[in-house]
Amino acid sequence: MIAQLVRTLAQEVETLNDKVADVDRLIEARFRTHELAEIVASMPGIDPLLGAGFIAAVGNDLADSSSPDGLAAFAGLAPVPHDFGRRNGNLYRPRHCHRGLQRVFSMSALTSVRCDPNSRAFYDRKRAEGKRHTQAVIALARRRLNIPWALILGGRLHEVAPPRPPVRFRIEIQATSLLPSRQTADMSTDVSGMIECRPLARIWGEDDEDAVWHAAIDLFLLNTGNAYDALACLFGVRNSFGFRPLTEDRGLPADASTGLRGAFNAWGLPQDAHGTTWITWAELAAANWDETDRSGTRSRSTVAGTGTHWAPVWDVMRTLGEVHGPEHVRLVVWFD
Structure with missing residues (x-):
């Protein structure tokens, strides 16, 4: 009886997986017909499903966001103002944001670390600065959010440029200086x-x-x-x-x-x-x-x-x- 129950549950899971795959194919096909599909999909780390999620969240023309910072706040990737009266400059983590859009940029940031040398270089730099993995990914997601904004407004595709080679420089400090000495850095x-x-x-x-x-x-x-x-x-x-x-x-x-x-x-x-x-x-x-x-x-x-x-x-x-x-x-x- 137990074996039969396991077999039945496995068949139900396979059926659900097939249905999910069918829905994914429908979403991908619908995404391919959208006017912004080619631009959005040109970004490293954005597959058709994430691209569809982005378009569903922002629409056709980014009209609901006045700037990349506004879009970042909407996605929960940047602090938002909490000003009142003459008090300004108060910022806090947004309590309400578009979770779908946040997922799009978080997931695409993780993927881009593996497939895009520029994203990888930025992630490694943040980790070298002492950031935890999650903090580095959030910083990368916020940075990448600027890209579709500029691409859509400019009507052009994303082009992956090779990362700039690190520049070597030396800072020399006199022995009598009160500042700690620093070594050559890249x-x-x-x-x-x-x-x-x-x-x-x-x-x-x-x-x-x-x-x-x-x-x-x-x-x-x-x-x-x-x-x-x-x-x-x-x-x-x-x-x-x-x-x-x-x-x-x-x-x-x-x-x-x-x-x-x-x-x-x-x-x-x-x-x-x-x-x-x-x-x-x-x-x-x-x-x-x-x-x-x-x-x-x-x-x-x-x-x-x-x-x-x-x-x-x-x-x-x-x-x-x-x-x-x-x-x-x-x-x-x-x-x-």
């Missing part, structure tokens, strides 16, 4: 950030309670390069070139917008980001772009001017500065 540096503006400051004055900063646009959507000579001359990061940086280590602005704080905190703890600083359009416009590095062979203009990857950033800041005033537009950046 790591790469990525820049993140956001443009902010303060619309009402020009009208009511900077001291007015309504003259607060607002997140304008994520740097990810504008700047597609992170050449180290540009980071050196602008922000003093990787400055082996001997540039005099325009801004360096100012930290996160105390009056940063809620959107900016959400993006910054999405990276994890404060120590996860370094070199955090900011600069206004007024300062950028007044800078000497002909100034060179130590060797005299590179100028600010040639490494970070209007003919480089930074041109779209300057165009947006210039336009916002013309509307709201150059001192009320700023770029905030941090590095990992």
Whole structure:
């Protein structure tokens, strides 16, 4: 009797598995006919079932999310603001989020670690920083969420570029220094950030309670390069070139917008980001772009001017500065 019962249960499980497989095939076939299927499926780690889950959650045009940060909060991958009255900058883990969308990016992040060298490199870097496996996967999922956003808005497929080789550099500290010595290290540096503006400051004055900063646009959507000579001359990061940086280590602005704080905190703890600083359009416009590095062979203009990857950033800041005033537009950046 027991053998017969086991055989019956096994047959029922096989029948259920067959039905699940049939449903999966129907979902995959329906996904293939969607206008965004090719774009979504071009991402490493996204199979047809996860792709269908993504489209079911966000729709056809991302109209319900104003930015990648909003989509990350919707998926439960970033803190959300909890402001009231004049108190702002309060963030907490979202209690309500789209579990299906969260599963899409968590599962695809796990898969991409095995099949995508760039995802693997990012995961390994987070683990080397002391992150637990779950923390590293969440950080990777949040980072990857920016990709379909940009692809769908741009109407293009994802192209897997080979990971940048680590850059070797040496930091030497005098024996008399009070700081601990550091050995040669291998790591790469990525820049993140956001443009902010303060619309009402020009009208009511900077001291007015309504003259607060607002997140304008994520740097990810504008700047597609992170050449180290540009980071050196602008922000003093990787400055082996001997540039005099325009801004360096100012930290996160105390009056940063809620959107900016959400993006910054999405990276994890404060120590996860370094070199955090900011600069206004007024300062950028007044800078000497002909100034060179130590060797005299590179100028600010040639490494970070209007003919480089930074041109779209300057165009947006210039336009916002013309509307709201150059001192009320700023770029905030941090590095990992």
